[in-house]
Amino acid sequence: MLKIEDLHASIEDKEILKGxxxxxxxxxxxxxxxxxxxxxxxLASVLAGREDYEVTKGKVTYKEQDLLDLAPEERAREGIFxxxxxxxxxxxxxxxxxxxxxxxxxxxxxxxxxxxAVSFLKEMKEKMKLVDIDQSLLSRALNExxxxxxxxxxxxxxxxxxxxxxxILDETDSGLDIDALRIVxxxxxxxxxxxxxxxxxxxxxxxxxxxxxxxxxxxYNGRIVKSGTKELALELEEKGYDxxxxxTIA
Amino acid sequence: xxxxxxxxxxFEAFEAQLNGHASQPEHTTRKNALEAFKTLGFPGPKNEExxxxxxxxxxxxxxxxxxxxxxxxxxxxxxxxxxxxxLDTHKIVFxxxxxxxxxxxxxxLEEQVVIKDLSTAFTEDSEKINKLFSKQADxxxxxxxxxxxxxxxxxxxxxxxxxxxxxxPIALYFVNDASExxxxxxxxxxxxxxxxxxxxxxxxxxxxxxxxSLTNIVSEIIVEENAAVEYYKLQNNKDTAYHVGTTQVHQxxxxxxxxxxxxxxxxxxxxxxxxVVDGEGCESNMxxxxxxxxxxxxxNHTEVDHIKPNCVSNELYKGILDDSSHGVFNGKVFVxxxxxxxxxxxxxxxxxxxxxSVMNSKPQLExxxxxxxxxxxxxxxxxxxxxxxxxxxxxLSVESARALMLYAFAVDVVSSIKLEPLKEFLQxxxxxxxxxxx
Ligand SMILES: Nc1ncnc2c1ncn2[C@@H]1O[C@H](COP(=O)(O)OP(=O)(O)OP(=O)(O)O)[C@@H](O)[C@H]1O
Ligand SMILES: [Mg+2]
Numbered sequence: 071m072l073k074i075e076d077l078h079a080s081i082e083d084k085e086i087l088k089g090x091x092x093x094x095x096x097x098x099x100x101x102x103x104x105x106x107x108x109x110x111x112x113l114a115s116v117l118a119g120r121e122d123y124e125v126t127k128g129k130v131t132y133k134e135q136d137l138l139d140l141a142p143e144e145r146a147r148e149g150i151f152x153x154x155x156x157x158x159x160x161x162x163x164x165x166x167x168x169x170x171x172x173x174x175x176x177x178x179x180x181x182x183x184x185x186x187a188v189s190f191l192k193e194m195k196e197k198m199k200l201v202d203i204d205q206s207l208l209s210r211a212l213n214e215x216x217x218x219x220x221x222x223x224x225x226x227x228x229x230x231x232x233x234x235x236x237x238i239l240d241e242t243d244s245g246l247d248i249d250a251l252r253i254v255x256x257x258x259x260x261x262x263x264x265x266x267x268x269x270x271x272x273x274x275x276x277x278x279x280x281x282x283x284x285x286x287x288x289x290y291n292g293r294i295v296k297s298g299t300k301e302l303a304l305e306l307e308e309k310g311y312d313x314x315x316x317x318t319i320a
Numbered sequence: 321x322x323x324x325x326x327x328x329x330x331f332e333a334f335e336a337q338l339n340g341h342a343s344q345p346e347h348t349t350r351k352n353a354l355e356a357f358k359t360l361g362f363p364g365p366k367n368e369e370x371x372x373x374x375x376x377x378x379x380x381x382x383x384x385x386x387x388x389x390x391x392x393x394x395x396x397x398x399x400x401x402x403x404x405x406x407l408d409t410h411k412i413v414f415x416x417x418x419x420x421x422x423x424x425x426x427x428x429l430e431e432q433v434v435i436k437d438l439s440t441a442f443t444e445d446s447e448k449i450n451k452l453f454s455k456q457a458d459x460x461x462x463x464x465x466x467x468x469x470x471x472x473x474x475x476x477x478x479x480x481x482x483x484x485x486x487x488x489p490i491a492l493y494f495v496n497d498a499s500e501x502x503x504x505x506x507x508x509x510x511x512x513x514x515x516x517x518x519x520x521x522x523x524x525x526x527x528x529x530x531x532x533s534l535t536n537i538v539s540e541i542i543v544e545e546n547a548a549v550e551y552y553k554l555q556n557n558k559d560t561a562y563h564v565g566t567t568q569v570h571q572x573x574x575x576x577x578x579x580x581x582x583x584x585x586x587x588x589x590x591x592x593x594x595x596v597v598d599g600e601g602c603e604s605n606m607x608x609x610x611x612x613x614x615x616x617x618x619x620n621h622t623e624v625d626h627i628k629p630n631c632v633s634n635e636l637y638k639g640i641l642d643d644s645s646h647g648v649f650n651g652k653v654f655v656x657x658x659x660x661x662x663x664x665x666x667x668x669x670x671x672x673x674x675x676x677s678v679m680n681s682k683p684q685l686e687x688x689x690x691x692x693x694x695x696x697x698x699x700x701x702x703x704x705x706x707x708x709x710x711x712x713x714x715x716l717s718v719e720s721a722r723a724l725m726l727y728a729f730a731v732d733v734v735s736s737i738k739l740e741p742l743k744e745f746l747q748x749x750x751x752x753x754x755x756x757x758x
Contacts, residue, residue: 118713122705146715154713158706162728171724172714179715211728228714 071096071267072117072137072236077128079116086112088292089128094236097264101278101303102271104289105311110271111155113289114240118152119145132236146172147179149235153225153242155271157213165208165224166194169231176232197230201257218245226254230261237261238269243277255280275307288314323380324362327467328354334471344442345450353459353469360463369462370590372648372680373619375564378588382532382562383502392416392497394528399423402493402526404554406741409491409522410435416497417474417505417535423493430486434479438508441477449477452510456540457568462592464564468538472508475537478521482514482544489520489550489739494537498560499529509539513547515572520550520739525586527558532587534562541569541577545599548576550738553591556584556749559614566592573599573628580737582746583610583618584753594623597659600630608637609733611753612645619648626659629689635666638733640726640754641677649681651696657688666696671703671729723754730754 072094079087086109094100102110116123117130119142130137133148140148160168173193174184185193198205203223213221222242229237239258243251258268258281270281278286278300286302287294290311295318296302306314331354338347362379363370370376394415400423403411412435413423419437426435434445441449459466480486496503513519521541527533543549555563563586571577579593595604610618624633639647649668670679683696703725711721730750737743 118709120709141718142709142712143715143717143721146713152713154710158704158710160704160707160710160725160728162731163707163711163724168711168714168716168724171720172711172716175717175720176715232715 071133073131075129075131077113077116077130078126079112079123080126081112081123085126086123086292087116090289090292090294092287092294094267094269096267098285099262099268099270099281099283101283101286101300102269102289103273103286103303103306105315108289109292110289111240114152114155114238114269114271117238118142118150143175146232147176149266151229151232151234151237153222153229153237153239155240155244157221157225159214160212161214163212164210165212165228168212169228173231193231197227200230200260201227202253203227219247219250222246223250223254226257230257233261235266236269237266238271240271241273242270243272243274251277252280275303278303290314290318323376323383328358331470338473344446346442346446346453349454350470350472353454353466356459357463357466357470360466362463369621372646373588373590373617375588375590378617379534379562382587383504383534391500392418392503394420394423394495394497396423398528399493399495402495402524404491404522404524404742404745407489407491407739407745409489411491411493412476413493413495414474414507415495416503417494417507419474419476428488430484432481433484433486434477435490436477438475438477438510439473442473445477448479449510452512452540452542454540456542456570456596457538457566462566464536464590465538465566468506468508468536468566471506472538474505475508476510478509478511480513480517480519482516484514484517486517486519489522491522491524494523494525494535496527496533496535496561497529498527498531498533500531502531503527503533505535507535507537509537511539511541511549513541513543513549515545515547517544518548520552522552522554522742524554525557525561525563527561530560532560532562533558535565537563537565539565539567541567543569543571543575543577545572546574549578551577551579552737552739552742553579553581555582555586555589557586559585559587559616561586563589563591565590567594569595571595571597571599571602571604574601575599576603578605579607580733581606581608581620583608583612583620584749585612586616586618588617590619590621592621592623594625595633596625596627597631597633598627600628602628602631604631604633605736606633606635606637607733607736609730610637610639610641610647611730611750612639612647613642615644617646619650621650621652623652624654624664626653626655626662626664628658629660629662631659632663633665636733637668638730639668639670639679640673640730641670641679642673644674644676646677647679649679649698650684651682652684653686653694653696655687655689655692655694660689660691662689662692662694664692664694668698669729670700671726672700673703719755723751726754727751
């Protein structure tokens, strides 16, 4: 579904990604871990189409297309979803407000009839239950004054609404209390099918107990320096990153 | 002959057609105003108040003023297409500044309330008028007020006696007929609202025909004790329409006044919104929204003069500028020594959508009292990139994302409108504009 080959990306002439290789197949869950500043969010942003980053080398193929050719909205319509590490505040725009336009533009792209007000509401209700989010939050200005946990829950709610093929969850677990974590993880698991895939970026093994990854990768200094199965996460939790850093230098 | 000389020369012709009016006391005021205009001259670039709005140059370039008051004819169909849909109002239509009875309709007006065209009022109510005319707007200070005062024969006199609620808003539609030649007019309004009364005014400006038009309007509004006035000014005019307007408000004890200025199009527009708060316990609101592109130039000058204690003034102006448009905001707030416990808030926020659009924003607070709460903030920036990316990453097209963000930026000014049909009309107009033009 997704194939990243030797991806290099820079911002303001500073190279952040220095040759990423990763392949994600339908039905798989990949976890990406790694120390602060190693480039995890950068990778997520590049995949979502953020134009501030310049791809200097490499190739990303998504569903047999050159992903890097697509505008962010085209990627979203093709089923890529990024749950932001730091969801932005947009004064005056509520979730309900933009989501209806978003869904219908996505549906149009996929050759589906647009939702009318009734079916949109029905869909909303269903997905609200899934992540246990309150209607009042969705009517408020996006992320304005939201608590850390509310922001993350809102991201997963949107993911549920947009039914992506490839979800990238960038530290969606940070800021969630243990109950919220379980609800959000349950939500993600319920949305899982054999046809879609998930990339979870996290610092904590805790999340991976709920969302069980098929593969765990360690991103360090712009490269994936180690890959393994879920046991790798346990090892990292125990030993930290120093042993990997040392090995990379050596 | 310069524009100024031309206008001065034209005054003789204007005087000649005054007939009976020439003997009236207000005629002295007119002559004095013309003298003031001669002294002041059109404001050039050196005039601090018109620093960014060089009307002298623009008017010289656009107008010849060869013949003022060319024959105008606006049909009922032409006029009514400008009426705000679903808004039930008394309609007073002015064509090239002159009251047009055929096009106007005043139905179900409360007894005692007077709506008259100014020239009739000068004759019929001369005693009343002479106490009010040119008592608020100072022609010695501003050339355009002077010019308006010198030429003012047309416009309206609206008198709301005490304890009267005028149910329907009073809408003044100014339609310029510039189909046969340039149109230049100086309408003058006098709104006198006595104590405990309530009324809503709407001033709307439009132009027919392809030639340039210049409206130089002055509205003097007296809001007596405990009266409440809402005042809407709507400018969605042609690219050839120039506008200079002064709204001079005098508020007395415990009165409420709210002004809303919406500027969606025009050539060059200068709005002066001046409020003198001359009584305790008053509330004054000024809202403004300008949405401009092309070469449109919009200058909003506002002034709140707090003379007495315990008053609140609140000001919010927002602008979205595209192409080579130019916006100016100047907000003066004076808090005099006696005006303790004043709360004065001012905010001006702008979004520039292009590299060639310009915004000059200047707050000017002068506070002599010590026990006051005043705040002001001016921001001018681009559309928020992070917000744009977020919405696009959710599947929204660039156009939709932009329209949504801009609408959200502008909407709080519109939301404060109390007339539902007008609110709806403007919401639709603005969201359409944001989806198409910008
Ligand atoms: N706009 C920018 N200008 C300069 N450097 C940037 C910019 N954005 C990101 N970087 C740098 O790129 C590097 C990678 O950042 P990134 O956010 O991808 O890290 P991360 O792995 O997600 O870290 P964390 O675990 O803290 O979320 C950091 O050193 C960061 O400072
Ligand atoms: Mg990160």
